Amino acid sequence: MSSASAQASTASALTVPVPLGERAYDILVGRGLIGTVGSRIAALGARAAAIVTDEHVGPLYAQAFSDALQTHGLRTSVITLAPGEATKSYASLERVCDAVLEAKIERGDLVIALGGGVIGDLAGFAAAVVRRGVRFVQVPTTLLAQVDSSVGGKTGINSRHGKNLVGAFHQPSLVLADTALLDTLPLREMRAGYAEVVKYGLIDDARFFAWCERNWRGIFEGGMERDEAVAQSCRAKAAVVVRDEHETGDRALLNLGHTFGHALEKITAYDSARLVHGEGVAIGLNLAFRFSAALGLCPISDAERIEAHLTSVGLPTRLSHVPGGCGTVDELLDAMAQDKKVKGGSLTFILAKGIGQSFIAPGIEAGKVRTFLMSEINASSS
Amino acid sequence: MSSASAQASTASALTVPVPLGERAYDILVGRGLIGTVGSRIAALGARAAAIVTDEHVGPLYAQAFSDALQTHGLRTSVITLAPGEATKSYASLERVCDAVLEAKIERGDLVIALGGGVIGDLAGFAAAVVRRGVRFVQVPTTLLAQVDSSVGGKTGINSRHGKNLVGAFHQPSLVLADTALLDTLPLREMRAGYAEVVKYGLIDDARFFAWCERNWRGIFEGGMERDEAVAQSCRAKAAVVVRDEHETGDRALLNLGHTFGHALEKITAYDSARLVHGEGVAIGLNLAFRFSAALGLCPISDAERIEAHLTSVGLPTRLSHVPGGCGTVDELLDAMAQDKKVKGGSLTFILAKGIGQSFIAPGIEAGKVRTFLMSEINASSS
Structure with missing residues (x-):
């Protein structure tokens, strides 16, 4: 992976800064960025990462992703959820929070959302509330997530009263938008x-x-x-x-x-x-x-x-x-x-x-x- | 209530300012303060309030409390939970959030915690996450809540991994600590x-x-x-x-x-x-x-x-x-x-x-x- 990494990290990633003071972060946009996740995420200085994904995306990328982080010294775990809007529920929130705690993620560690908007919103909300806030990285795998839900810090779940009615503002530490992932998007x-x-x-x-x-x-x-x-x-x-x-x-x-x-x-x-x-x-x-x-x-x-x-x-x-x-x-x-x-x-x-x-x-x-x-x-x- | 109100509001309330910039608020401490809730809470400018309480405190104070707010033009509803630490659960969070949404509490409206630390932590967390944050007033009814959990904005629930492991920082808009409420505390x-x-x-x-x-x-x-x-x-x-x-x-x-x-x-x-x-x-x-x-x-x-x-x-x-x-x-x-x-x-x-x-x-x-x-x-x- 290291040579692919080196190649990809010199590739033309566009950087969009989000200047929010002490919550400032960068959005990186580029083809093949996922090949560089290990070094880029390791640079954030965490010891461990809980990767939250779904049954569509997980089988394609989670293992390589996890391996790349481990190569860079991070302890990893993967939490895989059912795809679809119904996953933005109280029950899923409990499941993700408990799994993140089970993985002994501390305040300096990371929750990583590897998926579309549903995964980003849910994992981001879990990151916002576990230990009253742990760090959070978005790796959006749909066009919608890349241009919308991964930017701006809105996280949440749905209520029977409506969509996104329960949640938090929680800015990510980094967003990696790999546009090559969209090649296989329906x-x-x-x-x-x-x-x-x-x-x-x-x-x-x-x-x-x-x-x-x-x-x-x-x-x-x-x-x-x-x-x-x-x-x-x-x-x-x-x-x-x-x-x-x-x-x-x-x-x-x-x-x-x-x-x-x-x-x-x-x-x-x-x-x-x-x-x-x-x-x-x-x-x-x-x-x-x-x-x-x-x-x-x-x-x-x-x-x-x-x-x-x-x-x-x-x-x-x-x-x-x-x-x-x-x-x-x-x-x-x-x-x-x-x-x-x-x-x-x-x-x-x-x-x-x-x-x-x-x-x-x-x-x-x-x-x-x-x-x-x-x-x-x-x-x-x- | 109005003459008692007037009397109590001229009584010796001690004011403890919590200077947190745009999240600054006051803690008022005094005997008989609960007689002044109507005017004090109405001064915050909300249209509606969801009062969260428990089966011990609710029967004693919730009705008079709700009446006082209605007299001052607020629409009110009361959510009553079982007393005890077991109430700081995901299930209670869902119940309170759904009840607050059912009561059509908007961002400028209030969730009011009328109870001890359990109610304060739970209601505060619900206030932090409903619509990604509505305003919140604490009326702590135990000594512990008056001196600890009602100050500082820590809210949350318990996880099977430990206490208070899921929650948010959410500062109240006002804390009313009526020391007379402690007369009947065990x-x-x-x-x-x-x-x-x-x-x-x-x-x-x-x-x-x-x-x-x-x-x-x-x-x-x-x-x-x-x-x-x-x-x-x-x-x-x-x-x-x-x-x-x-x-x-x-x-x-x-x-x-x-x-x-x-x-x-x-x-x-x-x-x-x-x-x-x-x-x-x-x-x-x-x-x-x-x-x-x-x-x-x-x-x-x-x-x-x-x-x-x-x-x-x-x-x-x-x-x-x-x-x-x-x-x-x-x-x-x-x-x-x-x-x-x-x-x-x-x-x-x-x-x-x-x-x-x-x-x-x-x-x-x-x-x-x-x-x-x-x-x-x-x-x-x-």
């Missing part, structure tokens, strides 16, 4: 992650959205564009997180598309056969712009341009695209009302004046949302 | 809390220890000395916490007596019929000074003075005082090794050069601890 998951990439353009960077329109094929095919898109997404997210680490203000912009998206995920019971997070976000992004247009805030042509791009990539964009149906208007509103972005009883949306011009819109009346959703549902049934 | 619990009061003198304040020797009867009887002792203990703890909020250094001094104490609690299976936390601490304090003396660090006369005082108050001081036995030396060492103060495999103790002169002693060899424990056990069996 196309559907690749597309779902891509919805979050597009989101960063839509929030506040119209040039990046235009770049995505021109370069999305390179991202899917694994060219340099993929590394650039991942790094640019991490930069965009890091910039927002640094301004507002604990989501008391600007950070809510990252929820563009998510109020609708989370509601759809809830209505489809987090059943990934019907809808995965990124698909909910794709529909949510389009709805956020269509809602903005319906409120007279944004040209409808911007919404149409977004829909055209998402469609060309193969993503769903409408309520009618939800397999098995999107529920009634009342069900959608109920699902949104329990979302954690509710403040003081009124709904907060992220709306836009155009591509790259999104803003936080608190106090949106439920009646306006209802009217919009009725028209969307009627349009699709007619 | 004597055994009063004594147990008093062990923590004595601890503050032993750590770094020989004058306070001497004051305790002279004034302990007033504390037990509910005189002004009780308010003074609670406030002084909070001041002492706050000073340490402000220096080291996340226990990376000095804060470990607060663990004086706790390495032995936690081990005894673990060996007695957290069975409060055999040993409560403060009793473990009392034995632990005496052992910490006897161990310091055995290592030649501290005059044995200081250890004897401490033992005499703890004994006069009615607290246990020796391994032989543990009902049902303290286990073998190996069992004690094992229990200490899983304690979270272990760093890099060696044992960290808090030792002392004398009363009020404690210090952090990392890297204590297990062999020295073994020899000491052997001599203690032999002394008691001879």
Whole structure:
């Protein structure tokens, strides 16, 4: 492994710093980075690492990963969980925490998340609470995790009241995003992650959205564009997180598309056969712009341009695209009302004046949302 | 309630500020403070409060408490748990989090802990993780909670690997310590809390220890000395916490007596019929000074003075005082090794050069601890 290591560590890793004071860390993005985990993680100075992974990713990478850490003197253990959103549960949290304690991980040691967003959120939450906080490294293995959940320190599990309603802010010590791991990612998951990439353009960077329109094929095919898109997404997210680490203000912009998206995920019971997070976000992004247009805030042509791009990539964009149906208007509103972005009883949306011009819109009346959703549902049934 | 409120709020509440920057808060100490909860908590500006309590305290105070908050415009709900250490479990955490979400507590709202240390630790942890953090008020109803667990932001639950091994640092927004609530506290619990009061003198304040020797009867009887002792203990703890909020250094001094104490609690299976936390601490304090003396660090006369005082108050001081036995030396060492103060495999103790002169002693060899424990056990069996 050492020569591969040496080769990979001289390879072109892009570094995205996340300057959060004493919680500052780097995100490294590059093809083949996983070959360098041993030396990079050993440099953090821990004595032991508990690797948390799932039954899809574990068999592919956990053994080599563990061996590389052991070669660099770390004591390792591997905790393997069932894949899927249902793993973000209280029961899994207990299981991971107990396994991390069983592995005698101390405050200076590491919990390493080797997997997608579910593993990252769960392992990160366990790291946040075991001994009231041990260090944490993210090795995201999906596009969604590389551009979203591995950046920003949000960790958590789902409650019967909604997604991510129980958790902690816990920044990682290091994120290693190996873009080669995405070569074997199913196309559907690749597309779902891509919805979050597009989101960063839509929030506040119209040039990046235009770049995505021109370069999305390179991202899917694994060219340099993929590394650039991942790094640019991490930069965009890091910039927002640094301004507002604990989501008391600007950070809510990252929820563009998510109020609708989370509601759809809830209505489809987090059943990934019907809808995965990124698909909910794709529909949510389009709805956020269509809602903005319906409120007279944004040209409808911007919404149409977004829909055209998402469609060309193969993503769903409408309520009618939800397999098995999107529920009634009342069900959608109920699902949104329990979302954690509710403040003081009124709904907060992220709306836009155009591509790259999104803003936080608190106090949106439920009646306006209802009217919009009725028209969307009627349009699709007619 | 309003005239009683007005009277109580002009009564002599002692204010102990905890200056933790944007997490700064006040601890109020006084007789009859609970009569003023409505106005004091309403001043925090929340719309709703979830009151977490137990089956001992709830029937006494929860209804009046809830009414007082409602009078001041807050929406309230009450969550009542079984009393006892077994409640600090993953299952209770899930129950409290779900109940808090059910009550639609938002980020600006409150979780209020109305009870002893178990309720404070559990409710505080739930407040730390619901929506990744909602605000939190402590109304401690035992002496132990008033002088220890309600100050400093440590929250958590127990794991099968040991006590408090899963949790978060989450500072309250306000602590209301009503010393009149202690009038009905069982004597055994009063004594147990008093062990923590004595601890503050032993750590770094020989004058306070001497004051305790002279004034302990007033504390037990509910005189002004009780308010003074609670406030002084909070001041002492706050000073340490402000220096080291996340226990990376000095804060470990607060663990004086706790390495032995936690081990005894673990060996007695957290069975409060055999040993409560403060009793473990009392034995632990005496052992910490006897161990310091055995290592030649501290005059044995200081250890004897401490033992005499703890004994006069009615607290246990020796391994032989543990009902049902303290286990073998190996069992004690094992229990200490899983304690979270272990760093890099060696044992960290808090030792002392004398009363009020404690210090952090990392890297204590297990062999020295073994020899000491052997001599203690032999002394008691001879």
